[in-house]
Amino acid sequence: MPVPVFYSNVHFTGFKGQILFDASMKDYTSIKIGGPADVMVFPNDEDDLIMVLKFASSKNFPVFILGGGTNLLVRDNGIRGVVINLSEGFDEVLCRGDNRVIAGAGVRLIELVNFCREKELSGLEFAVGIPGTIGGAVFMNAGAYGGEMKDIIEKVEAIDLKGQKHIFDNAALKFSYRRCELPSDMIVTKAYLKLKKGTPEEIKKRIKEFRDRRKATQAINLPNTGSIFKNPKGVPAGRLIEEAGLRGILLRDAQISEVHANYIVNLGRATAMDVLALIAMVRDKVFKIKGILLETEIKVVGED
Numbered sequence: 001m002p003v004p005v006f007y008s009n010v011h012f013t014g015f016k017g018q019i020l021f022d023a024s025m026k027d028y029t030s031i032k033i034g035g036p037a038d039v040m041v042f043p044n045d046e047d048d049l050i051m052v053l054k055f056a057s058s059k060n061f062p063v064f065i066l067g068g069g070t071n072l073l074v075r076d077n078g079i080r081g082v083v084i085n086l087s088e089g090f091d092e093v094l095c096r097g098d099n100r101v102i103a104g105a106g107v108r109l110i111e112l113v114n115f116c117r118e119k120e121l122s123g124l125e126f127a128v129g130i131p132g133t134i135g136g137a138v139f140m141n142a143g144a145y146g147g148e149m150k151d152i153i154e155k156v157e158a159i160d161l162k163g164q165k166h167i168f169d170n171a172a173l174k175f176s177y178r179r180c181e182l183p184s185d186m187i188v189t190k191a192y193l194k195l196k197k198g199t200p201e202e203i204k205k206r207i208k209e210f211r212d213r214r215k216a217t218q219a220i221n222l223p224n225t226g227s228i229f230k231n232p233k234g235v236p237a238g239r240l241i242e243e244a245g246l247r248g249i250l251l252r253d254a255q256i257s258e259v260h261a262n263y264i265v266n267l268g269r270a271t272a273m274d275v276l277a278l279i280a281m282v283r284d285k286v287f288k289i290k291g292i293l294l295e296t297e298i299k300v301v302g303e304d
């Protein structure tokens, strides 16, 4: 049920989306950890988004943009200001007929993989099994098995925190390993993908191959946030952690996964503090034993 108020007595005329107060970030992150967001806004379309951004900017409220929350650790006291959640609108996918696909930032990666398979377009198969949204995948330059978003993104549309629209082409995004250089005040609203025509058999085969590889190494049933650390050049972070003897170690309800040592799982009541302490312990031990300083891949946000 849309709520037409945003902040005490302020009303948004024409706002079509939803607004939640004190939204527990546990419900919006794959690791099921995090204190409350003061306000979570679900804009329905660009007009809604611009309205919210202009308002937040006029009040100097901080704004955080949430995708699927699958690469995120939110601290235990939550997020002050406004969290923008694009999952309710921004969900349109279009095929332009010249092997190009346009997807809203809130579209789930798996939906787009399936869409491309149906349209016999190849190039996104690597993303099967990567959770989260298109917006998050662009921002993180998500990738697996030799493929990454960088290879297929032609350009993105974005809106800045003052409500102005921008376009960034692939080169301007300066993609690198698990990151891009989108300015920090930009919200991706739409991505344009350039794919190749493929045969249904080839596409299905690649999807199955990637799915099977993932199942063999990452069959993790507990809440987690994907790889905690980036892989240093030439060696998987998981192997370093395992060789440092840390597989399976516990800190209260946070555990280095028994299945894949670069994952931390939440056994039920883990806090962000537990996960951060475990991360610090792993970095310290791996550095002492291997001489390599691991860099985190996950984004850590919010207040302690």
Ligand SMILES: Cc1cc2nc3c(=O)[nH]c(=O)nc-3n(C[C@H](O)[C@H](O)[C@H](O)COP(=O)(O)OP(=O)(O)OC[C@H]3O[C@@H](n4cnc5c(N)ncnc54)[C@H](O)[C@@H]3O)c2cc1C
Residues within 6 Å of the ligand: 030, 064, 065, 066, 067, 068, 069, 070, 071, 072, 086, 105, 129, 130, 131, 132, 133, 134, 135, 136, 137, 138, 139, 140, 141, 142, 143, 144, 178, 186, 187, 188, 189, 224, 225, 226, 227, 299
């Ligand atoms: C089980 C599991 C397996 C995973 N496997 C992989 C893998 O193989 N490869 C891989 O690369 N990752 C993997 N991940 C990590 C994660 O799924 C990806 O990084 C994903 O792309 C994050 O997308 P998200 O929508 O969840 O982003 P979030 O986690 O919500 O956000 C991540 C960052 O992106 C920013 N962001 C989100 N949306 C937007 C937007 N519209 N505009 C601007 N900024 C935005 C956020 O502010 C935040 O800084 C895995 C995670 C899990 C839980």
